[in-house]
Amino acid sequence: MKVRTRSSAIVGTLCLVASLALTTASADEPAASKQAPKVTLTKVTTAKNPIAGTAGPGGTVWIAERAGTVRVLDSQGGLSNPVVDITKETTTDGERGLLGIAFDKKFAHFYISFTNLQGTSTIDEFAVRKGKIQPQTRRTVLTQTQPYSNHNGGDIKFGPDGYLYIAFGDGGSGGDPHGYGQNLDTLLGKLLRIDPRGAKPYAIPKDNPFVGDPKAKDEIWSYGLRNPWKFSFDAGSGDLLLGDVGQSAWEEIDWSPASSDGGENYGWSRMEGTHPFRGGTEPANHVRPVYEYDRTGLGCSVTGGYVYRGKAIPDLKGQYLYSDYCDGTVRALKMENGKVTGVSDLGVNGGEVVSFIEGGNRELYVLDIGGSVYRIDRA
Numbered sequence: 001m002k003v004r005t006r007s008s009a010i011v012g013t014l015c016l017v018a019s020l021a022l023t024t025a026s027a028d029e030p031a032a033s034k035q036a037p038k039v040t041l042t043k044v045t046t047a048k049n050p051i052a053g054t055a056g057p058g059g060t061v062w063i064a065e066r067a068g069t070v071r072v073l074d075s076q077g078g079l080s081n082p083v084v085d086i087t088k089e090t091t092t093d094g095e096r097g098l099l100g101i102a103f104d105k106k107f108a109h110f111y112i113s114f115t116n117l118q119g120t121s122t123i124d125e126f127a128v129r130k131g132k133i134q135p136q137t138r139r140t141v142l143t144q145t146q147p148y149s150n151h152n153g154g155d156i157k158f159g160p161d162g163y164l165y166i167a168f169g170d171g172g173s174g175g176d177p178h179g180y181g182q183n184l185d186t187l188l189g190k191l192l193r194i195d196p197r198g199a200k201p202y203a204i205p206k207d208n209p210f211v212g213d214p215k216a217k218d219e220i221w222s223y224g225l226r227n228p229w230k231f232s233f234d235a236g237s238g239d240l241l242l243g244d245v246g247q248s249a250w251e252e253i254d255w256s257p258a259s260s261d262g263g264e265n266y267g268w269s270r271m272e273g274t275h276p277f278r279g280g281t282e283p284a285n286h287v288r289p290v291y292e293y294d295r296t297g298l299g300c301s302v303t304g305g306y307v308y309r310g311k312a313i314p315d316l317k318g319q320y321l322y323s324d325y326c327d328g329t330v331r332a333l334k335m336e337n338g339k340v341t342g343v344s345d346l347g348v349n350g351g352e353v354v355s356f357i358e359g360g361n362r363e364l365y366v367l368d369i370g371g372s373v374y375r376i377d378r379a
Contacts, residue, residue: 036332036344036345036346036347037313037315037316037319037332037344037346037378038315038347038378038379039313039316039330039346039347039348039376039377039378039379040348040376040377040378040379041330041348041349041350041366041374041375041376041377042374042375042376042377043372043373043374044073044077044365044373044374044375045073045077045078045079045373046371046372046373047063047065047071047079047367047371047373048065048066048067048069048371049065049066049067049092049369049370049371050063050064050065050066050354050355050367050368050369050371050373051064051065051066051097051098051099051354051355051367051369052064052098052099052100052101052155052355052357052367053101053355053357053365053367054101054102054103054357055103055357055358055359055360056072056103056107056131056360057103057107057128057131058131059359059360059361060072060073060074060131060360061073061357061359061360061365062083062101062103063079063357063367063373064098064099064100064101064112065098066092066097066098066099066369067087067090067092067097067098068084068085068086068087068088068089068090068097068098068114069082069084069085069086069087069098070082070083070084070085070098070101070112071083073373083132083133084110084112084126084133086098086112086114089114089116089117090114090115090116090117091115091117091119093149094148094149094150094172095149095150095151095152095172096115096119096149096152097114097115098112098113098114099113099114099115099152099153099154099155100112100113100114100154100155100156101113101156102156102157102158102164103128103158104158104162104164104196104197105158105162107128107131108127108128109125109126109127109128109196109197110125110126110127110128110133111123111124111125111126111141111156111164111196112124112126113154113155113156113166114154115146115152115154119145119146119149120143120144120145120146121143121144121145121146121152121153121154121168122140122142122143123140123141123142123143123156123164123166123196124138124139124140124141125137125138125139125140125141125196126138139201140201141164141194141196141201141202142166142192142194142201142202142219144168144187144188146171146172146188147171147172147173147178148171148172148173149172150169150172150173150227151169151170151171151172151173151226151227152168152169152172152227153166153167153168153169153225153227153228153229154167154168155167155228155229155230155231157231157232157233159193159233159238159240160233160238160258161205162195163193163194163195163205164193164194164195164196164202165191165192165193165221165231166191166192166193166194167190167191167192167225167228167231167242168187168188168189168190168191168192168225168228169188169189169225169226169227169228170188170189170225170226170227170268170269171186171188171189174247175247175269175277175278176189176226176268176269179269181223181224181225181226181267181268181269181270182223182224182265182268182269182270182283184210184213184215184216184217184220184223185215185216185217186217187217187219187220189223189224189225189226189268190217190219190220190221190222190223190225191220191221191222191223191225191228191231191242192219192220192221193205193208193219193220193221193262194219204218204219207261207262208220208221208262209221209261209262209263210263220262221262221263222256222262222263222264222265222266223264223265223266224264224265224266224267224268224270224271224283224286224287225242225244225266225268226244226245226246226247226268226269226272227244227245228242228243228244228245228304229243229244229245229301229302229303229304230242230243230303230304230305230355230356231243231304232304232305232306232307232356232358233258234258234306234307234309234320235306235307235309235358235362236307236309236318237257237258237307238258239255239256239257239258239307239338240255240256240257240258240260241253241254241255241256241290241304241305241306241307241320242254242255242256242304243302243303243304243305243322244266244268244289244302245301245302246272246273246295246302247269247272247277248272248295249272249273249275249294249295250272250273250274250275250292250293250294250295251273251292251293251294251295251299251300251301251302251324252266252272252273252289252291252292252302253289253290253291253292253302253304253320253322253333254266254287254289254290255289255290255335255338256287257338264287265283265285265286265287266286266287266289267282267283267286267287267288270282270283270286271283271286273288273289273292274288274289274292290333290335290338290339290340291333291340291343297327298324298326298327299324299326299327300324300325300326300327301324301325301326302322302323302324302325303322303323303324303325303353303354303355303356304322304356305320305321305322305323305330305356305364306320306321306356306358306364307319307320307321308320308321308332308362308364308376309358309362310361310362310363310364311361311362311363312363312377312378313376313377313378316332318334318335319332319333319334319335319344320332320333320335321346321356321364321376322356323350323353323356323366324353325352325353325354325369326352328349328350328351328352328353328368329345329346329348329349330346330348330349330350330353330366330376331343331344331345331346332344332346348376350366350367350368350372350374351368351369351370351372352368352369352370353366353367353368354367354368354369355367363375363376364376
């Protein structure tokens with residue numbers, strides 16, 4: 001999660017105070033695009049510390065509020081009463097709270113990702129009937145003890161393969177003191193892949209990359225992550241894109257093609273982006289970020305977004321949108337075959353941007369932890 005806070009924002013320890021304007025990573029990085037698509041942010045509603053969201057049944061958009069409530073956004077911009085309320089089961093200490101929500105592909109089950117009162121990361125499932133949560137069906141799918149109150153990760157998404165992916169940070173503190181990022185015998189610092197309906201409490205896909213390895217957890221899909229803050233699957237290609245928050249110098253965006261068999265090592269904590277961390281040696285199997293930027297500007301904590309596949313802004317199609325919690329500017333990456341070919345500042349600022357949402361029509365929303373929910377529209 002993020003850190004630099006205003007009165008309503010998150011208290012945490014991820015970000016360092018930054019200065020001046022956001023800069024890009026390295027000399028061989030793509031130059032900024034000459035002409036960015038013209039967009040505007042349309043405020044559609046105000047929520048209480050919105051932190052995550054997902055497309056829901058019937059073209060709805062569901063929004064998670066950090067303290068533990070989930071509300072449904074209607075077409076007029078109103079928010080429903082809570083359809084899920086776990087405010088008595090979680091806490092907003094540190095970087096904790098309700099951190100992610102997701103539906104399966106048939107909208108038959110709804111999943112929440114949160115830290116419980118003991119700080120344990122928890123994934124729970126509800127059955128859904130006619131678009132409504134069935135509280136009595138709630139069950140816990142997976143838990144993971146967290147040694148510290150930060151770097152929980154917590155984002156969840158269903159992939160094109162129908163499996164549930166879960167992002168966990170390295171356990172917290174700073175500098176990965178326990179070495180969890182590179183340790184395959186823990187779920188911390190990993191992206192997981194499970195089948196929540198295949199068994200109780202869940203099944204592990206047989207083609208997960210570390211199945212059968214006695215030194216690794218079978219749930220792991222990829223590893224070497226510090227605090228993966230929001231990931232997504234490209235609705236057009238199926239590719240995976242993930243924003244991983246850096247320690248003190250570099251923010252990174254990682255990419256994996258839809259054809260991947262998993263097992264990617266994104267380098268943490270031996271690497272921070274493409275740079276050795278505290279004298280670390282680059283792993284031989286290190287998958288370098290597709291993009292990185294430094295913290296010499298206002299940026300301090302990357303917020304991963306989505307590849308735009310909507311219809312309202314044709315010039316933006318196929319570009320990956322992301323932001324930064326401290327900077328708030330919405331930016332876009334042009335990509336071809338896993339390479340960034342252009343970078344655009346879209347000229348809009350969403351405040352303390354903590355998440356993006358992809359609606360059922362593929363249009364995108366921006367969440368400001370202070371409360372504002374924006375839709376990205378054509379200017």
